[in-house]
Amino acid sequence: MTNWIAADKQGRSVRMWQMPSRQEVETADDPIVMVGSTTVAARSLPCAAVPDALIRGDAGGWQMSPFEWDGDHSAGAEACIAGYASENANWDGVICVVRDSTVWAHVSAGEVISFQRFVTGTLAAALSVADQWDQDRFLAALSDAMSRPERLAAHLAKATQSSDMWGALLGAELTAARPYWLGQQVVVIGQGRGASALGDALKTQGVPVEFADETDMFLTGLAAAVSAQGGVA
Template structure:
């Protein structure tokens, strides 16, 4: 999901996997072109002694890598904008080497475990989906990445699929694995706000079912490319306006089209404040989503993955319905999920 700032700024498009940052992310990000052309974090002098493996979160518009030692400690973290959307399949290895090549030893192979879009059909190599209900995948189910550099042993984690209703996720399953690593007996729902928000029912260590909503993408399109772009502020937040519109969106989801144009009309006729319009747009869309996702949150133990505005918006929305939730740091659960996937392969547990 493209990540933005909810109550502190930018509505439901904040915190998404695809553009982060799961995402945000598990869950922001933007790439600019071919491998190595994204805006990478500056190279600091790092002691790579003890490097055991490298974890990678590869989104549509971001690339994030962590160098991990044998005790599970993070030696370094690096980012670039070389996401899947900026690369042809042959460009993935170069993008990865641009980011972490100096961490690799002169001899020997370093395990590199990737989650996210690198394993998609348009990615480095396809890692086929696993069908739910199932436990989050481990490295034992990962596809091999076709790296030519002899120092790289790349594995691409698969995503999850659901037959009825048809749905898929790629990357969020690793964040779910991270949440379960922290709380193995969790029985409830994990909400992952983003460009494409996921609601996943989890029980007995398995993802039982899930639904995806394009709420974040709709927010981005409506606020940036529709007639509402003249009405909605680029940032800012009004909690009261969000709450009022949320109630309207939940009570009358079939009226969404009319309510959306009503924002434009109110701006023309009543001088509607653009910040209020932004919060109302967010509230209408999230309200429509909550109405449809009611079985996933009503009476459930809900954990929200994210640390940005979108996560706060969803937490506020649930609180207004009398539903308690807790928030998990997106980056922390992503890294924990990668570590759990690697451990599962080493112990034979999936």
Template sequence: MAGAAQGWCEAPYLSAPTQLDDLGAKAVRVEGSTYEAHILPGVKQVSPANVMRGEETQIAGLLSHQPDYSGTVCLPGTHTKWVRINDRAIVAFESCLTGEQFAFFSEASVLSHSMIDGGWDADAFEAAVRLAIQDPLSVPRRLFAIRAEMLVAQQSSAQARATLSGLLIGQELMSVPQYWQGQDVTLIGATTLCDLYSKALALAGATASILDVTTMTLAGLTAAHQQGQHADA
């Protein structure tokens, strides 16, 4: 968040639809820095209101590797982004608080008592994703059932943790079906998290490919730097 209003130096948002070829040209130079430094802008969407900072750079990296890419990019994380790309532009996007919800429920809520021992159960994750896809409206009551299962049915910590993740990711998928139904999805993010989203998408009937987040970030920064140099020439 170096470019946020409360950050190091504000880099104002670009408005979607946003041509990512303009990203580097709109970078803001940091005044008074020992080294020459520029901060890339984020992207805002007026309706429905939404913002991103950082993900646009990773998408620019994708476009540097696949210049004609058109489709959906999902960037799992604390605030997962679902982004529609066409003609080298961010056309529209949605943000889901799934990662933040998982952190709260697993670390600060009553459910945290069921996950003290950590671990992971792949079968429990898959079952929870299927349940959330089939009946997303049941997720709120199924969340409390995670605690009840520990108390009355000897559910393990690994099962509880995986069930929570599966319910939240499955519910997220059903909130943004227009971004993945009938489409191939490109995932950019932490490998473990992307693997979970890939498995969940497969259970929902969609296919996904995973790109390395570090590679995409560096490629996006390189492309933006080159764009900035051309703008200054």
């Protein structure tokens, strides 16, 4: 396969990798395949996790179209979901991708059935919540928020530490996402404390959790899409 560039756009930042070597780079001389654009047509669900074809970008290069469900889009999580699904063809369960926003996707036999997206990470950043906290305080705040998620704003108002804020934010998210994780196998794809905290929160509910690396799944998903199309030029 010829060389190409995998590009991930999150907010105002873009990361790039030379493919297939997976070496992170600062500049691009080869065809670019990008995820995270909001200008391309989305794929309605249910649909295959790995698309048959990429979309030509207006300014050149290629784009992987996001998923669309209930008026929302998958915000770049589609590549990570495609990566895990491509390596686990007969798997059935829920993939939770933790990026700027969190996407919970129900996947069955290589198809994405539905998803729900939360902006928990964006809220944490806006509140300047640190990524270090006391685990016991975090779990106590998580329990309080899950018992009264409608009081999220009040939980945050009285929070004095990052432990309390993360617990409140993730407690509200887990309660709203309950139809996705209850009785399901869950794979958390992400990096950093936010992903590990979400995994810890799920374990308090007795949910079996597997972790996968975000960059690995992202690049695997884009590579699967490029392969399905027969390459890029």
